[in-house]
Amino acid sequence: MHFDFSSAEPIYQQVADQIEEAIFAGAFVEGTQIPSTTEISREFKINPATVLKGMNILVEQQLIEKRRGLGMFVMSGAQNKIIAKRKASFYEDYVKSLIIESKKLGLSRSDLQGLIEKGYRHE
The missing domain is CATH 1.10.10.10 (Winged helix-like DNA-binding domain superfamily/Winged helix DNA-binding domain)
Incomplete structure (x- = not known):
């Protein structure tokens, strides 16, 4: 800690x-x-x-x-509760700002999807 x-x-x-x-x-x-x-x-x-x-x-x-x-x-069940809570807030905490920033950069939906796919391939 x-x-x-x-x-x-x-x-x-x-x-x-x-x-x-x-x-x-x-x-x-x-x-x-x-x-x-x-x-x-x-x-x-x-x-x-x-x-x-x-x-x-x-x-x-x-x-x-x-x-x-x-x-x-x-x-x-504590770990599952935490996972459920984090999944519920994932859109607000991460996805929303990702989409806003991608629009500012002029990235299309398919551009963004391509970047996400690239990220999954490299992880």
């Missing part, structure tokens, strides 16, 4: 985003325990209440759950 203390984005949101990314990437597998509030706060010198606020965002989204006396665990 890496936190940008000079960012306009609140630290608690960065905590939530980075844990979500780790779940998405498979670093925190469903059913496994994530680092405790204390561990994260100590390692990155962040107020424990700030870390907990970030974790509570993920609890509300039903991505992680608190197990009394044990800690926080990745919920079953």
Whole structure:
């Protein structure tokens, strides 16, 4: 994890985003325990209440759950929920701006499709 203390984005949101990314990437597998509030706060010198606020965002989204006396665990289906959320926002976050920029460049639909195909061939 890496936190940008000079960012306009609140630290608690960065905590939530980075844990979500780790779940998405498979670093925190469903059913496994994530680092405790204390561990994260100590390692990155962040107020424990700030870390907990970030974790509570993920609890509300039903991505992680608190197990009394044990800690926080990745919920079953969490990775699929993240994928579904990201697919739903993909158009707004990426495709829309891609189309706007391609129109500014004078690229046709077939030009853009060709570039996308080229990208798939090279990946």
